[in-house]
Amino acid sequence: MVYHSVAQVPKEFKKNWESTPQTVQARVGLDTLIYDSVRINLLDLGYFDVNFLDVDWNGNLGAYDFGLERILYFPKSDYMNIKEYGDGEGRGPREFMNAYDLKFDKNQNIWLTDVGEGRISQWSKEGELLQIFPPSKKYVLPARLAVCDNNTLFVISEQYSNDGFYQHIGLDGKHLKSFKKVDNHFFQFPSYSDGELDCDQQGALYHAGIYREYIRKYDYEGNLVFSRSVVDFEPNPKDLIKEEKEGLFGKWYTRIENIRRASGDVVVQDGLIYVGFSGKKPGEAYLGMIDVYSSTDGEYKYSFTFPYRTQEFTILNDRVYTLEFDENEDLYLAVYRLPKFRLLTEGIR
Structure with missing residues (x-):
């Protein structure tokens, strides 16, 4: 079903965490990413629990290994000469x-x-610890992070702050602004800190919520530009909230795992938002997709599919870097390309 305006969308689609639904109710495209040249078995190299994959403008990769509790740096030369920091x-x-x-x-x-x-720490690409921002009541427990080209950071606080859970910070640690307060915050679940952040070149903030199932854009001042649904294509067969429980601070909730949802991975470039979508189909691993949206209004455009079950991805130009699992559950670092005809269609170089 295709709706040509939001006003035409039936009411039952509008109940999605106060987000405007997509006007298109089915995915298009679904081209599989093209293998580029790199696929490295990280388990063979002694890395078992790698996460938080990111790429710099030159193609070098960074990640974190929870088994070693160290930062990993993958030089672009071959991605094999991995350096460990911390x-x-x-x-x-x-x-x-x-x-x-x-x-x-x-x-x-x-x-x-x-x-x-x-705290927040900054490291050089050679592994030198450059600075640490100490604990602050303004960003109590810094969780999800976006580093912007205008020399500022956005952080979501894992612990609620009365000033708001989005924190805007300078690269020197100076607190600039807090925004997005939450009423009755102990009743807000799924957690507002789920998801992932990114910035565009104008310093606007994008947040893809994992369990809230939205993509949101805030301008540099913290004003909401849009909040759009990302789950209209495949509504989850089960309620996200499993049960209510009484806890120390009142009601709490249990969420259902292994259902289709936005993964939270988000990359913004060339006027587009790339959002990961993961979960499981009944009885089999669900490989996942990248859903692509307009950074202007959050409107859905098309989708790509991953060739393997993917844990993390990041994008630089037309290259997609992934942490993925094969059929034996071995963890790989792999590099793919976006299909060319999609890039030409959208005018991306």
């Missing part, structure tokens, strides 16, 4: 308690949020 688990300046997100800045430095220590 000193493992702990509370020292070069140690980590609960890493939560990793991003590059425009100077190829690495930024990491540590929700366990309530």
Whole structure:
């Protein structure tokens, strides 16, 4: 079913966390990503629990290994000469308690949020610890992270702050602004910190919510530009909320795992938003997709499919970098290309 305006969409589609639904109710495209040249078995190299994949403007990759509790740096030369940064688990300046997100800045430095220590650290591409922002009541437990080209950061706080859970911060650690307050925040579940963040060249913030099933755009000042649904294509067969429980702060909830949902991975480039979509079909692994939206209004455009079950992805120009699993559940780092005719259709170079 294709709707030509939001006003035509039936009421039952509009109940999606106060987000405007998509006018198209079925995916289009579904071209499979094209293998490029790189597919490395990370388990063979001793890396078992890798996450938070990101790419700098030169094609070098960064990630985090929860088995080693270290930052991983993959030089573009062959991605095999992997460097490890940090000193493992702990509370020292070069140690980590609960890493939560990793991003590059425009100077190829690495930024990491540590929700366990309530701090943000910056590392050079050679592994030198450049600075640490100490705990602050303004960004209590920094979780999801976006590093913008205008020398600012956006962070979602894992712990609720009365000022709002989005925090805008300078690269020197100066707090610039908080926004998006939540009423009755202990009753807000799924968690508002689920998902992933990215910025565009104008410093606008994009948030793809995992369990809230939305993509949102905020301008530099924190004003909401749009909030759009991402689940109209395949509504989940089960309610997201499993049951209510009484806890220390009142009602709490259990969420149902292994259902189709937006994965939270989000990359913004060339006027498009690339959002990962993951989950499982009954009885089999669900490979997942990249759904593509307009960064102007959040309107859906088309989709790509992953050739393997994908845990993480990031994009630079027409290259898609993934952390994926094969049929034996071995973890791989792989590089793909976006199909050319889709790029030409959208005018992407």
